[in-house]
Amino acid sequence: MIRIRRAARDDAAAIGRVHVETWQATYAGLLPDAMLVAMSDVRQSAWWSQLLADPGEARGVFVADDQDAGVVGFGSCGPVRDPPEGLDGREIKVGEVYTLYVEPDFQNLGLGRQLLGALFRQLKADRCDTAVxxxxxxxSTRFFYEGLGGERVGERTDTLAGVDVEEIAFAWRNLDVPLVRRRLAEEG
Structure with a gap:
């Protein structure tokens, strides 16, 4: 059995491990190998431990906790840091999903959708109208977000480990809508 729950400070080591493992699996070929190889469970765990020590920050971190394997996924959210053009927060309050990762062996079980739902509920509790x-x-995870109703709303270039990478933004403008996997109809 796997449950979604708010993260605690003693989850930091597990979150750090999942963070490194999922980045190395997900971003191989997309980010510099040297950057991925240099990632450290110890450094990531220390970073998460510090974040989870702050009650304000910790309230936006959730984990997928398997009764046998422990933490197998996590996500975090909070105030939007860099809103896409048109979602600048003047007329609406925008929150942001910062991270959402599930170990490869636990993907396609609905955990990503459940974690995203928990993050949206937190953003809604924080009075956000929209999530980015x-x-x-x-x-390729972009298809997961599109399938859950995410609308592509922006793009930017960021620099990671000295390499320019293209990023896209998805938004959900109604956090009350349940996250149900949409079937994309083929037109023929």
Whole structure:
């Protein structure tokens, strides 16, 4: 059995491990190998431990916790950091999904959707009307977000490990709508 719950400070080591493992699996070929190889469970765990020590920050972090394997996924959210053009927050309050990762062996079980739902509920509790998520444009996970109703609303170039990468933003403008996998009808 796997449950979605708010992260605790003692989850930091597990989140750090999942963070490194999923980045190395997801971004191989998309980000510099040297950057991915240099990632450290210890550094990521320390970073998450510091974040989870702050109650304000910790309230936006959730984990997928398997009763046998422990933490197998996580996500985090909070105030939007860099809103896409048109979602600048003047007329609406925009939140951001910062991270959402599930270990490869636990993907396609609905955990990503459940974690995203928990993040949206937190953003709604924080009075956000809209959620935005930035991701690498070449990341195939974009189809997951499109399938859950994410609308492509922006793009930008960011620099990671000295390499320019293209990113795209997805937005959900109604956080009350349940996240149900949409079937994309083929037109023929």
């Amino acid at each position: 998520l930035w991701m690498l444009a070449e990341n």
